[in-house]
Amino acid sequence: MQRSPDRGNRIIAQGEGSSFAGIYLGFDRGWTVNHCVKKLIAWYDHDHRLLPWRQTRDIYHTWVCEVMSQQTTLAVVVPKFSEFVKQIPTVDELATCNEEKLRQLWSGLGYYARARNLKKGAQFIVEQLEGCFPQSYREWLEIPGCGPYTAAVIASICFNEKVACVDGNVVRVVSRLLALSQDVWSSSGQSTIQASVTRMIPEERPGDFNQAMMELGATVCRKTKPYCHMCPLQEECLAFANNCVDICPPKKPRRDAVKVELFALLVWRKATDTLAVVDRTKGFLSNTIGFPLISEVEASEAKRVLKLLPHLQLFELPSKFSHAITHHRISGKILVAQEVETLSITAGIVPWQILVPQPFHWVERSDIASKLSTSLDNKVFKLFQKYYDG
């Protein structure tokens, strides 16, 4: 234990070797882990949000909602989840569901690759496990597309297995309870958090404990302006006691910004008013749906190819766009490829595929906003609309 140099006699747990297993709370403040856990679960029983997947411990429902909730807000997930399990109520139906239906049910949730992985997992369960769900954390890790976090959620909620679920909310709660000063986002910091939560998990109701920790982080111990006055663990919280909630957890170290220049390629069939959209499976913005993004070299090549195809035109919109994703600072230009007369493919080649080497599908312009999964693509689309429609 060390005293924070800039905070007088406030006590800050260093992290390495510290845990929630009584070292600080037990010796210094007279509380036991069991006491905290009981208070937390009592609060959860009384105050948790009634979400549709919390009404049962159905394995399929837990799995679907967990995958849907990754990187998507609950306000978006709740109606989508209800519709999804109504339209695709079993793992067998998910395994055989057609792509268009899956895409439609997933629209608005973003990161379509998650839906594709969910289906792959369902196919594995149906084909390799005769439709029987895995029954433990270890077995769930064998399912394609299922990572440690998803496996932990399912195993603890559905099988009462004592395995910790650590998401960003839980990292924040634990780092504040212990007033950790170490970088909790580093691998050693993550190990500290994982070990602390693992030691907290009670024998009974491990799933409810995990959900209570996540719920506390999402609704009370919020990133900014936490509601400490409503918190069931306020008396035990070292960050609160030491008035250092605002610096726990320490911010993620900033990475140097990387400048990226690219072109968004809008391939437009004017006759049907449709635009080409790709599933980005790798590279920049992988696992998203949007317009083809190409480098300057690829844009030059597209211009060269288009000169050979008199029924197509390629031109650059005067408006540019800029966008920031994590540490990437993107500055982009928009290239529009459009047909000037109805395209004939009698020449034996399909020019669209020369322009867009990735697999793509056509989406009607009136429908495209609901298909795009990133704000970058929406920005590009708005500039395109503004140019053509004013």
Ligand code: SF4
């Ligand atoms: S007292 Fe405040 S900072 Fe501490 S766990 Fe509760 S909400 Fe978070």
